[in-house]
Amino acid sequence: MPNLPAPVTPPDRILMGPGPSDIAPRVLAAMAAPTVGHLDPYFLQVMNETQQMLRQVFRTENQLTMSVSGTGSAGMEACVVNLVEPGDRVVVCINGVFGGRMADVAARCGAEVTTIERPFGEVFTPEEVADVCKRVSPKVLGIVHAETSTGALQPLEDISRIVHDAGALLLVDCVTSLGGCPIEIDKWEIDAAYSGTQKCLSCPPGLAPVTFSERAVAAIDERTTKVASWYLDITMVRNYWSDSSRAYHHTAPINMNYGLHEALRIVLEEGLDARHARHRRNHLALRAGLEAMGVEYAVAEEQRLPMLNAVRIPEGVDDKAVRSQLLSDYGIEIGGGLGPLAGKTWRIGLMGEASTPRNVLLFLAALDACLKAQGHETSPGAGVAAANANYQIV
């Protein structure tokens, strides 16, 4: 017998970082269902059902709604490469890592990219968007709904009107928001949106739900050049996701799609409104606890994400030491800061299955211990007490 590594036996984690989030046992069980062929009538039924459920979760009637066979960033690239041809003017609003990524992706497929920027943790005003639309007259304006890198929520309704008045298409990153707070594709007239499975949908990473409006589909149909990526070319992929054609494009990740199917069933069983309320309730309890412990948010109150709490690391506290202790002593994963926020913030996720009172209380109790280990002044138990009190109020 050759010298082989041991079988996979992951440690028991509570995933309270920026994603992946905790996965429901039902979803993990679905991932392990026997693989069938990618053209098997049964798998085509799974695809149809998944499309229907994705439409409900995106709150859209868009025909072109499906999962891209890659993680959230592949969803971003799929939206950009399909909407953009070389020389097209694209505006990207950057207030975090993922806006910056979108600008990079757009430039790589030959767009003339104009960026507007806000400091990490802030959001854009409708006026700023109106200004750049007037100045650039873009084909597409891309913006991030929930910036996973900063914890800020971007209001979209006014911006959507402005973008459409300027004759542009609105592309929205809802990787972190979908399933955790309201995102209304049809009501807000979003033309293209992508998400990931591993945030508030609580499915393992590996697929990217996307949806395109009729306007977006028309823009794709009017292309005069081939889509820069073969793998992500929606003009071909959509034939596989279409009842009338089912033309082979690439072999779909069968078991990942099983997992997404079950994750969507769980989301819709709970109901979107109830799910959003749950995320908000646990966010408010966590906030009460953190504030009682003197830990401050890095984002203004009215723009905070309910599913991702970006807080300032208290003065004198070692970022990595605390995250290591949370992981080793309590099996709790939280995220560090990204970009200019590295070493300055923690990102505490309460996403999907992980958004529970149990996790809120445990995290606050564990943070107490970790801050104490750092010699940081706390009033022991104050966080837990405040969170518990907050649950009583609401």
Added chain:
Amino acid sequence: MPNLPAPVTPPDRILMGPGPSDIAPRVLAAMAAPTVGHLDPYFLQVMNETQQMLRQVFRTENQLTMSVSGTGSAGMEACVVNLVEPGDRVVVCINGVFGGRMADVAARCGAEVTTIERPFGEVFTPEEVADVCKRVSPKVLGIVHAETSTGALQPLEDISRIVHDAGALLLVDCVTSLGGCPIEIDKWEIDAAYSGTQKCLSCPPGLAPVTFSERAVAAIDERTTKVASWYLDITMVRNYWSDSSRAYHHTAPINMNYGLHEALRIVLEEGLDARHARHRRNHLALRAGLEAMGVEYAVAEEQRLPMLNAVRIPEGVDDKAVRSQLLSDYGIEIGGGLGPLAGKTWRIGLMGEASTPRNVLLFLAALDACLKAQGHETSPGAGVAAANANYQIV
């Protein structure tokens, strides 16, 4: 409770098509292990071990060996977009669907593509490759080792020498060959190769193992333009797969990587030589059975793939009716022809876990029944008898 589809409960299939192939229960169980974070020390260990095992399966020392977060076609695109800059001369050898796809991918990232062609089911001679290398002097020559669309195996050793003598890089598609027949990355001096998980590795689709030689890495390092795809940009992805950096790029498909880890353990437990011999033994038994039934191969004997048997559909037999009956009455999936072979050939896979005497005998017995239902003259039991006899001989 909203009106939801039923949970995923796939039918019991035997996957004898062009992939996905049957998955070992151990691999399905690994897919359902609890998800951890993509920067969790445990997951980094899984990545390290996976890299080590991939090197053994590819038979290479290449440092840059990893899994791309997409299916086999994403692996193709990852190799092409990283090696090719706009204006680069690329030769693609087309003798099936996947060669054609590679040419399409190369053209989309701005290559000056020259193609040479052979009819579907045939392979290229060293002379043909020498001619085109002399004529074009390409930066990269791409060729398919095992054409899944036709069932033909391309010898590579002579071609490799010719390509290198011409100063070009050799890019090889080994999606279907890896784990099923010899593919020697280092010995044959292949510069870049990609595979898929769902063929002879018998892991569900969703990842693409890739490997790059030092020459290929040097070519990537000398690029003057950004890689056309952000998602597949190896210059960034490799920092995540590197012990010294682990820089976040995109969130890896954690559970898919668990599955690949276990699938590679199974491959190496069996041993590559033994695994190749098993594929060959079952191929020869199937061949004996098919020949006894008067079913002819579509590929010349010396070029047949052991893991994918492309045979001519007997005159007067309805392609789809037979494949439907195999699926509905026996739960057996086989593949139809692709491209010009659609309606003319069947593709019978004996890949990975599915390459067993049990499947060979069952398939021949079931085919007997399906051909009889088509009114096709057979001598009942002749196929099974010949296959059994063949197992006795070998």
